[in-house]
Each structure stands twice: as C-alpha cells, then as structure tokens.
Amino acid sequence: MSKVLIIGAGGVGNVVAHKCAQAESVFSKILLASRTKEKCDAIAQSIDHPFLATAQVDANQSNEVVALIRDFQPDIVINVALPYQDLPIMDACLETGVHYLDTASYEPPDEAKFEYKWQWEYHERYKQAGIMAVLGCGFDPGVTGIFTAYALKHHFDEIHYLDIVDCNAGNHGHLFATNFNPEINIREITQKGRYYENGQWIEIEPFSMQRSITYPDIGSRSSYLLYHEELESLVKHIPTLKRVRFWMTFSETYLTHLRVLQNVGMTRIDPVDYEGHKIVPLQFLKAVLPQPSKLGENYEGQTSIGCHIRGIKDGQEKTYYIYNNCDHAAAYREVGAQAISYTTGVPAMLGALMVLTGQWSEAGVFNVEQLNPDPFLEKLGSFGLPWHEVINQPSEFEVA
Ligand code: NDP
Numbered sequence: 001m002s003k004v005l006i007i008g009a010g011g012v013g014n015v016v017a018h019k020c021a022q023a024e025s026v027f028s029k030i031l032l033a034s035r036t037k038e039k040c041d042a043i044a045q046s047i048d049h050p051f052l053a054t055a056q057v058d059a060n061q062s063n064e065v066v067a068l069i070r071d072f073q074p075d076i077v078i079n080v081a082l083p084y085q086d087l088p089i090m091d092a093c094l095e096t097g098v099h100y101l102d103t104a105s106y107e108p109p110d111e112a113k114f115e116y117k118w119q120w121e122y123h124e125r126y127k128q129a130g131i132m133a134v135l136g137c138g139f140d141p142g143v144t145g146i147f148t149a150y151a152l153k154h155h156f157d158e159i160h161y162l163d164i165v166d167c168n169a170g171n172h173g174h175l176f177a178t179n180f181n182p183e184i185n186i187r188e189i190t191q192k193g194r195y196y197e198n199g200q201w202i203e204i205e206p207f208s209m210q211r212s213i214t215y216p217d218i219g220s221r222s223s224y225l226l227y228h229e230e231l232e233s234l235v236k237h238i239p240t241l242k243r244v245r246f247w248m249t250f251s252e253t254y255l256t257h258l259r260v261l262q263n264v265g266m267t268r269i270d271p272v273d274y275e276g277h278k279i280v281p282l283q284f285l286k287a288v289l290p291q292p293s294k295l296g297e298n299y300e301g302q303t304s305i306g307c308h309i310r311g312i313k314d315g316q317e318k319t320y321y322i323y324n325n326c327d328h329a330a331a332y333r334e335v336g337a338q339a340i341s342y343t344t345g346v347p348a349m350l351g352a353l354m355v356l357t358g359q360w361s362e363a364g365v366f367n368v369e370q371l372n373p374d375p376f377l378e379k380l381g382s383f384g385l386p387w388h389e390v391i392n393q394p395s396e397f398e399v400a
Contacts, residue, residue: 065088076098084107101137103142135365140305143380165308168249170339177290183282192227299338321395323388324387324388
C-alpha cells in the first residue's frame with residue numbers, strides 16, 4: 001500500500017498512470033500532476049482507480065514540487081515530464097526524503113547535451129538521506145540496461161560487444177511526427193553520432209553510419225548509428241565492454257523532412273527575434289507538430305527493441321540476443337497510447353514497483369544495470385512487454 005506522485009501528463013504519463021492503476025495493491029493512491037492540469041484530468045477520466053487525484057505543478061520550480069510532496073506525502077515520485085525538470089524534481093525529493101525515478105537523463109535547456117554527470121553528483125546526498133534514485137527506467141534507456149545486466153548475470157562471464165537496436169516499424173499516418181516529445185527527440189537525433197570502442201569515444205556526423213538490421217517478425221530495416229544516453233552508463237558499469245553502439249531505424253521520408261527542417265533553421269534551440277519577442281524555433285516547431293500522446297489512434301505495426309551481445313562464457317565465444325516487440329494497436333486498445341509511450345511507461349511503473357516492494361532497495365543514485373534484473377524481468381511480460389532470447393544464432397553483429 002503506497003502512494004505515488006507521477007509528474008508529466010504526456011504520452012508516457014498517460015501510460016504510467018494506467019499501469020499504476022492496474023497494480024492497485026501496490027499503488028493504492030495516485031496523484032498525477034503536470035504543468036497543464038486539464039491534461040491530467042483527461043487522463044484521470046479514462047482510468048478506473050478509487051484514489052486517483054490530479055494537480056497542477058511547474059516542476060521547473062523545486063519549491064512547487066516540495067509543496068506538492070509535503071501535501072500528498074508520496075513514497076516515490078515518477079518523473080515523466082521533460083529532462084529539464086530532472087534536477088528540480090531530484091532536489092525536491094532530497095528535501096522531503098522521497099524516492100525518485102525517471103526515464104531520461106538531465107539536459108540543460110540551452111545546450112543539446114544530455115549526460116549523467118549532473119544526476120550522478122546526487123549520489124552521496126541521496127545515500128546520506130537513505131533514499132533511492134533510479135535513473136533512466138524507460139525502455140531505452142531502461143529495459144536495454146536491464147537486458148544487459150540479465151545477460152551478464154545468467155549468460156556471460158564477460159560481455160565484450162553490445163549493439164542496442166531500436167526499430168519502429170509502425171505507421172501513424174502522418175507525414176512527419178515524433179513518437180515522444182518532439183523537442184527532446186529532435187535535439188537527440190540531430191546531435192553528432194557517438195559510440196565507444198577500445199577505450200575511446202568515436203564521434204561521427206549525424207546519420208553518417210547506416211546498416212540494414214533484421215528485426216524479429218519485422219524483417220530488414222535501414223538503421224542509423226546514434227548516440228544514446230545508456231551508452232555512457234553501460235560503459236561505466238560494465239568495464240569489460242570493448243564496443244558499444246546504438247542503432248535506430250528512420251524512414252527516408254522522416255529523414256527528408258528532418259533535413260529540410262534543419263536546413264531552414266527550424267531545429268535551432270537558440271532564441272530568435274520574432275515580431276518583437278524571442279522564440280526558440282524548435283519549441284515553435286513542437287507546437288505545430290502532432291502531440292505524441294495523440295498518435296495512437298489508427299497506429300499500425302510494431303516496435304522491436306533489443307540487445308545483441310557477444311562475449312565469453314566458460315572460455316567459449318557466445319552470442320545472445322534479447323528483445324521485445326510491441327504492437328501499436330494493442331497498446332492503444334489497452335491504454336489509449338502508441339507503443340513508444342507504452343514501452344516507456346510500463347518500465348517506469350515497474351521500476352517504481354520494484355522500489356516500493358523492496359526488490360530494489362539501495363540508498364543513492366543508480367542506473368538500472370546496477371540493480372537486480374531478475375525480479376523486474378519476471379514481471380515485465382505480465383505487465384504487457386514479453387521478452388525473448390536467441391542464443392548462439394548467427395546475426396549481422398557476429399562479424400562486424
Ligand atoms: P510529452 O511531451 O508527451 O509529455 C511531457 C509532459 O511533461 C507534458 O504533460 C508536459 O506538460 C509536462 N511538462 C513539461 N514541462 C513541465 C513542467 N515544467 N512542469 C510540469 N510538467 C511539465 O512527452 P512524452 O510523454 O513523450 O515523454 C516524457 C518523457 O519520457 C521525456 O522526458 C522523454 O525524454 C522520456 N522518454 C523516455 C524514453 C525511454 O525509453 N527511456 C522513450 C520516450 C520518452 P504540457 O502538456 O503542459 O506541456
């Protein structure tokens with residue numbers, strides 16, 4: 001019997017609220033708070049839970065979050081607002097002695113640069129306060145780190161090569177839309193690509209490394225190397241890694257739109273003068289693009305995200321693939337969301353459930369691969385994200 005405060009009422013917040021409501025014996029009271037209370041109310045109306053309330057909060061203001069926590073007295077805060085709010089919400093949890101969980105690393109608003117360093121700095125203070133922060137507990141980052149920890153625990157003595165592959169083979173019917181917050185998404189993918197090899201980070205031009213990757217039940221899809229935040233923490237926590245890369249699928253149509261938007265300056269994050277006031281072009285673009293939370297209706301097809309791993313077990317080379325496929329239409333039928341929101345919201349709820357039931361019980365700040373993967377993966381399927389393993393079968397990643 002615990003109380004949860006969910007901050008953020010977008011695509012992911014909707015799924016987290018539905019999923020917490022499904023686990024009512026753990027999340028007996030839920031408060032859903034966000035910048036726009038009407039969005040919380042609309043979500044709450046679609047959920048059947050006896051103790052689900054809503055509130056308005058500007059989570060950039062730590063004191064507002066502190067006041068909300070003091071009033072509601074949650075056992076954990078699930079932060080599914082934007083990465084900019086990570087630090088003010090972590091501060092509020094520290095001040096009030098409440099556990100914290102998020103799905104994306106902090107990013108300063110004026111610099112497209114996500115890194116864990118700001119959040120890792122809280123470790124000693126969280127430890128002293130006897131509370132836990134779980135960082136990056138969506139799908140990627142999130143389940144991908146838990147898959148890797150599980151592989152290391154049960155299948156390998158040492159992991160050497162890791163390729164995280166992320167495919168969205170769905171069709172939402174829009175010419176251009178992003179599947180999670182457009183501002184955060186476009187900042188992420190227009191950065192330089194980066195991967196880790198033999199002790200060094202190698203930087204490449206955006207979208208300059210492409211390969212065809214075969215995804216289960218989907219087939220071959222053009223995939224591009226991106227920098228993704230879990231690479232940073234996995235390299236730190238699994239020191240035997242010789243190479244770690246992250247690949248994501250993009251359609252030609254998507255890339256063409258993105259190129260044009262970049263060429264005309266619409267993805268800029270610095271303020272420009274517009275008729276006497278300042279606007280940030282990317283924030284304006286976000287305002288005219290479809291909202292990720294509204295993409296679900298009529299979305300068809302699947303996502304497929306997994307980890308291709310190579311390493312050593314009992315002196316022998318071993319290959320291992322662990323993945324989940326998620327169907328957009330099934331997610332929509334269940335909770336009114338598309339699969340990207342669903343695959344993020346389910347792990348966020350489940351991570352909170354792990355903390356509240358004492359299965360993840362540490363004081364300090366942790367990335368998910370540092371925690372016991374077994375109880376999490378035991379439950380992941382029953383909450384809607386079944387996972388599968390492929391052992392010692394040839395794949396594109398055996399040789400390159
Ligand atoms: P949305 O844009 O749909 O939702 C974001 C929500 O945060 C909105 O309700 C927004 O309010 C609210 N918000 C923004 N600023 C504030 C503020 N200052 N105070 C309170 N609330 C605020 O995004 P998504 O739901 O798609 O994504 C949510 C998070 O999940 C993001 O951080 C994203 O990076 C992360 N994510 C992680 C993934 C993973 O696998 N790890 C995958 C996908 C997403 P308003 O409606 O008023 O703007």
